[in-house]
Amino acid sequence: MFHKEGSKIILFASVLLVAILLLAGELIDIAWLRMAIQLIGLFFYVMILQFFRNPNRTIAPNENSIVAPVDGKVVVIEEVFEEEYFKDKRLMVSIFMSPINVHVTRYAVSGKVKYSKYHPGKYLVAWHPKASTENERTSVVIENSVFGEIMYRQIAGALAKRIVNYAQEGDVAVQGTDAGFIKFGSRVDLYLPLGTKVNVKLQEKAIGNKTIIALG
Incomplete structure (x- = not known):
């Protein structure tokens, strides 16, 4: 589950990641360089997802x-x-x-x-x-x-x-x-x-x- 405050950033990051993966695959002939760029893009995408995660921690309120x-x-x-x-x-x-x-x-x-x-x-x-x-x-x-x-x-x-x-x-x-x-x-x-x-x-x-x- 992700927090609503991250919805626009996650959407933008998703589009950007797809673009990086596709463009790197089409434009870069050197295998190791293509892979490196794709992995870096994936790494930053995962970092954004984990930053906006919103784990379910529902509790019963306790006044004390x-x-x-x-x-x-x-x-x-x-x-x-x-x-x-x-x-x-x-x-x-x-x-x-x-x-x-x-x-x-x-x-x-x-x-x-x-x-x-x-x-x-x-x-x-x-x-x-x-x-x-x-x-x-x-x-x-x-x-x-x-x-x-x-x-x-x-x-x-x-x-x-x-x-x-x-x-x-x-x-x-x-x-x-x-x-x-x-x-x-x-x-x-x-x-x-x-x-x-x-x-x-x-x-x-x-x-x-x-x-x-x-x-x-």
């Missing part, structure tokens, strides 16, 4: 847990001052996505969307200390019955050129459902209340909708 919104590696767990919305200290958990990870963003909790804002910005590498506040990003706050207000922030990286955010203020978010997509992108930060019982460790691999980030 915060699930990973994306696939990736937990790279930060620390107290920070969140200056955009909360304007106080929060516990930040950051998940870095490599190009081979699933890039679908899912709602980490259920609740009402209280805030949703897009910020244009730079394209620093995702692990840069200023990426969270200076890169292109979207910030979404959900009010949950157990954890109160939590924020997740989609952050573009050096390769990311488009952030897709479905959350609109007033929406009812359902844990585990589609919240957006980062095309060729890279990092999601969660901002949790201080004292939240974090259930993951640094460098741990997180799987969207499966890994429990925190418990209430």
